[in-house]
Amino acid sequence: MSVNLSVNLSGIKMKNPVMPASGTFGAGREFSELIDINRLGALVAKTVTLKPRDGNIPPRLCEVSSGMLNSIGLQNEGIDHFLKHDFPFMREFDVPIIVNIAGNSLEEYAQLCRELDRVEGVSGIELNISCPNIKAGGIAFGASSKLAEQVTAAARYNTQLPLIVKLTPNVYNISKIARAVTSAGADVISLINTMVGMSIDTNTFKPNLGNITGGLSGPAIKPIAVRMVWEVAQSVKIPIIGIGGISNALDAVEFFLAGATAIAVGTANFINPTTMTDIISGLEAYLVEKGFTDISQIIGKVKT
Amino acid sequence: MLQIKADIIGKEEVMPGVFNLILVSPEISRNARPGQFVHVLCPTDDGFMLRRPFSIHRVVPGRAFEILFQVVGKGTEALSRVKIHDTLDIIGPLGTGFKYSEDIRSALLIAGGLGVAPLLFLAEELVERQVLFYPMLGYKTKTQMLRYIDFKRLGKKTYAATEDGSFGHEGTVADLLNRTVHNIRPEIIYACGPVGMLKKISETADEFGIECQVSLETKMACGIGVCLGCACVTRRGYKMACKDGPVFNTRDILWGAEDYEKGLANGCGCDNEALSETDSAG
């Protein structure tokens, strides 16, 4: 089968356009026992912050119709621990590594970028300005085009690495935010992070999450994600990573048709660890069946 | 840890709404430790469903393992409809199970209802290691005495409690423990059951200076330590039930909101920001 699945995300060269979504794959250590990581297009680490974060009070998970809510709260051990313990593990694979970061302030984003810029083996930095589960930073930056622009500019000033900005769907005008981060120097846009949601136990009258609200992921958000990728693809020229409810190759194809150059898989990894490798095989089969030879032939080809 | 498609070679409804499945997997049967669990894809056409965790109930050495489960919702309902020779998609064995030192001589195994699930595997292991142990089993009523006979066969002396007094002690196993612990004087207590019961048992264990390990249940997504969704609050910060647990030493567990704050104030490693965040939405 000779179809070309390779893509180039503003300098991040991937042998195929399939990667994990940040926070759903750790550093790949556990999944490496279940799948061949070298088959993936890229590795994306869980969000790291400057200082360790404990995360939110449990319960942190709740299954809902066609998806799940989470309120993890960016639990992580901080950048130093990440670089010492997780990053070396990720480097053992022959796959580009994207490090996802979040800060409480512009200065923290800037400092994280400065540190990562010096690290050999980082292929790109993803700015998480879209986590709904933390009070300061996170979504606060992603929900305002002005702040989104400022944080992107601060990051841009501090790194030469390909810069991905991850957007939140919890906004009215996603195109406006996308244009703002593009003009501030983003190389790639990834979307979407989770949608803010809530679930209540009808016996106890209590919210099902300790944090009360959480981020909705899974098939439930896929149509929203496809629509947002399509809208953003109309308004900016930089490549897009499509994320949201992707569970199989045809889900992925929808995102390519809407204008994504690559896709990331989150929640579906929990249900079936082979989701990503299945999608890679499935994309090949799909292209062959449709008579295409290159994934680029379907990107943005939705007929409207 | 591995992902397998396991052939179902045995299915029994051991009492109304409670099923036992025997699943073929030489690898899991060889590698599993008591207290570990498997993460099961419940066969449903209902679209999206996360995997469901079930304790490894027993192993058939070198060949198969069993799970014992109660139908409580759509996942377990789907699981109850499987047939012999269907296959189940399973990830396992997972988590950190019960710990025992080489020189331990006597143990007390306390189960409430479905809590017998991980403890039967432990009981069989203790028999093999020639450790004396006492099962203490709590049930609602006489007709629901899950695995009582099995424990009675394996243990030195078996204690039972029923809530309605139809068999053994009338009341809960936690009461029964309070009344009998000074006679039994075990070196260690292993327990599984509802969280209220576990908390009471841990208080008694504390009072008598007995080490106590319990298997905790939380909602899980990945089951393999990746999503950080199954956090339990411990004196050493948040620990993941699917990886650090599900078995924890009760010395480490913080049981409720007041306890959490105490633990945090005591510098368990959590930053207090995490707590204050909980009173704001998102």
Ligand SMILES: Cc1cc2nc3c(=O)[nH]c(=O)nc-3n(C[C@H](O)[C@H](O)[C@H](O)COP(=O)(O)OP(=O)(O)OC[C@H]3O[C@@H](n4cnc5c(N)ncnc54)[C@H](O)[C@@H]3O)c2cc1C
């Ligand atoms: C490590 C571990 C081991 C377990 N071992 C066993 C076992 O050996 N046998 C067994 O029968 N069950 C076991 N459980 C519980 C089992 O996973 C749940 O009963 C199951 O996930 C319910 O799925 P469902 O779709 O049928 O119910 P749902 O529709 O998800 O829920 C139905 C009801 O059950 C409650 N519930 C759901 N999940 C849990 C849970 N994890 N713990 C407590 N209550 C829950 C819900 O709050 C709700 O009231 C274990 C759980 C864990 C975490």
Ligand SMILES: Cc1cc2nc3c(=O)[nH]c(=O)nc-3n(C[C@H](O)[C@H](O)[C@H](O)COP(=O)(O)O)c2cc1C
């Ligand atoms: C348990 C969980 C943890 C997540 N953690 C992060 C994170 O640390 N950083 C981040 O940028 N996104 C995080 N996300 C969001 C995902 O990367 C992704 O954007 C979102 O889940 C939508 O994709 P999905 O429907 O395929 O899961 C997390 C999602 C889940 C479900």
Ligand code: FES
């Ligand atoms: S269930 Fe994902 S970390 Fe435990």
